[in-house]
Amino acid sequence: MKPIVSILIPAYNAEPWIADTIKTALAQTWPRTEIIVVDDGSRDQTLSIARQFASKNISVVTQENQGAAAARNCALALSQGEFIQWLDADDLLSPDKVAKQMAAMQKCQDKRQLFSSGWGYFYYRLDRANFTPTSLWCDLSPVEWLIRKMGQNLHMPPATWLVSRELTQAAGPWDTRLSLDDDGEYFCRAVVRSDGIRFVPEAKIFYRVSGSGSLSDFDESEKKLASLFLSMQLHVGYLCSLENSARVRSACLSYLQRRFFRFYPEQMAFVQQLQQLAATLGGELEAPQLSWKYAWLRELLGWKLTKRFRFLYNRSKSVGMRAWDKALSSLEAKDELGTTSHFRANPAASDSQDLVLPRTSR
Numbered sequence: 001m002k003p004i005v006s007i008l009i010p011a012y013n014a015e016p017w018i019a020d021t022i023k024t025a026l027a028q029t030w031p032r033t034e035i036i037v038v039d040d041g042s043r044d045q046t047l048s049i050a051r052q053f054a055s056k057n058i059s060v061v062t063q064e065n066q067g068a069a070a071a072r073n074c075a076l077a078l079s080q081g082e083f084i085q086w087l088d089a090d091d092l093l094s095p096d097k098v099a100k101q102m103a104a105m106q107k108c109q110d111k112r113q114l115f116s117s118g119w120g121y122f123y124y125r126l127d128r129a130n131f132t133p134t135s136l137w138c139d140l141s142p143v144e145w146l147i148r149k150m151g152q153n154l155h156m157p158p159a160t161w162l163v164s165r166e167l168t169q170a171a172g173p174w175d176t177r178l179s180l181d182d183d184g185e186y187f188c189r190a191v192v193r194s195d196g197i198r199f200v201p202e203a204k205i206f207y208r209v210s211g212s213g214s215l216s217d218f219d220e221s222e223k224k225l226a227s228l229f230l231s232m233q234l235h236v237g238y239l240c241s242l243e244n245s246a247r248v249r250s251a252c253l254s255y256l257q258r259r260f261f262r263f264y265p266e267q268m269a270f271v272q273q274l275q276q277l278a279a280t281l282g283g284e285l286e287a288p289q290l291s292w293k294y295a296w297l298r299e300l301l302g303w304k305l306t307k308r309f310r311f312l313y314n315r316s317k318s319v320g321m322r323a324w325d326k327a328l329s330s331l332e333a334k335d336e337l338g339t340t341s342h343f344r345a346n347p348a349a350s351d352s353q354d355l356v357l358p359r360t361s362r
Contacts, residue, residue: 002032005098005162006081009037010071014089015044017208021089022053030098033057037089038075041065046089069174069182076168084168086158092126092206093159100203101162111164112195117203119160123325125332129206140197143242146188150235151251153258158183159205167194180224181231188238209322225262229270232259236277253283261288265303 007025011018018037025035039047039062050060063074076084083105085098101115118137120129135148136156148154163171171190174182191197236252256278263270264287278285290298290306298306 002030003082003102004032004034004080005030005083005085005102006076006079007033007035007085007087007098008072008075008079009035009087009089010040010068010075011037011042011046011050011089012040012065012068012071013042013044014046015042015049017090017210018046018049019053021087021092022050022058024093024095025085025087026053026058027095028093028098029096030102033085033098034079034081035059036075036078037061038063038071038078040068040071067176067179067182069176069178069186072174073176076173082165084163084165086161086163088158090208090210091157091159092208094204094206097203097205098162101200104198104200105162105164108198110195111166112170112193113164114167114190114194114197115162115203116156116197116199117160117162117205118199118201119157119205119207121207121209123209123322124329125325126206128325131204136199137201138199140199142191142194142196143239143248145191145197146235146239146242147247147251149188150239150255153255155184156187157205157207158187159207161187161190162203163190175234178227178231180227182227185231185234188235192238192242209318225267225270228259228262229273232256232274233277236281249281249283252281253278253285256281257285260285261307264288 005028007028009018009021009025014021022035022037025033035053035058037050037053037058037060039050039060041062041064047060047062054060059078061074061078063071072086083102085093087093097117101117104115105111105113116136118131118133120131122129134154135152136145136154140148149156167190170193171186174186178185232255235255239248239252242248256274260271260274263274265271275285290310294306294310297309301309
């Protein structure tokens with residue numbers, strides 16, 4: 001009998017997306033799945049929408065708002081599957097994502113292997129999903145994967161992974177101290193405990209850029225800065241535990257330097273601790289440099305206001321792009337009125353495979 005795959009969906013204020021996400025979990029061609037949705041105290045209609053899907057194979061539970069890590073731990077505790085598919089409440093799976101990765105698993109017969117997939121980001125229109133391969137899109141050893149991730153500032157969304165229960169238990173629970181980058185920290189831990197990463201190019205997921213309020217959205221709050229700092233410390237510790245070498249120290253220093261901007265110069269306590277961490281790696285963090293379009297503004301306004309302006313500018317630009325894509329999506333939906341509509345993956349990136357879902361209004 002084929003093993004059960006548990007598809008675990010933490011959800012918080014995901015009213016516009018949760019139905020489509022659940023539908024892609026239901027559409028999986030792997031014959032034995034269970035779906036568990038944990039609503040983390042949403043203040044919108046996320047819970048009521050999710051409950052409309054409740055059935056023998058779909059469990060929907062709710063808890064007081066405790067954060068994404070706690071919701072994921074709750075879902076995991078309720079699951080029975082031999083393999084775990086994590087799925088954020090605004091992301092989508094291609095129909096054979098799980099089946100493709102399970103086929104790869106059955107060939108290697110090593111439950112300590114960690115399976116990844118390709119991913120493309122999108123706003124509203126799935127046919128515009130952008131699949132851009134990185135150096136993580138291949139089979140890698142744990143240490144090589146972490147060196148590339150940290151040294152080149154790369155990432156893989158949670159839904160790309162398929163993890164055996166054995167490896168999940170070895171990795172341990174999600175860290176509830178982290179309100180930011182809890183997924184980055186968790187999967188680095190899973191990588192460290194694994195026998196290696198197997199990339200399955202035929203398996204694909206769609207990563208929604210949903211903007212402000214999403215789990216990955218970043219602001220300058222003290223809580224999120226503290227979470228980021230802790231995650232950075234843990235990342236460095238994980239990589240250094242695998243190999244003591246110049247290339248590891250270089251990757252760690254590059255990783256710290258890229259994130260130094262978040263703390264410099266206002267958060268001097270964090271700045272000093274990051275410099276101390278860099279010193280243990282044999283290096284020193286340099287004062288962050290601004291691009292030419294912000295450098296002159298710094299002379300007028302200073303670091304703090306310039307950083308705030310940069311943050312607000314980038315956010316407004318992203319909001320504008322989402323609004324434009326939403327408008328085009330609505331126009332396309334009107335054009336398709338009266339016909340069967342589908343979400344279609346980018347043909348150039350996914351072999352023109354259909355993701356068969358009815359388009360919902362947003």
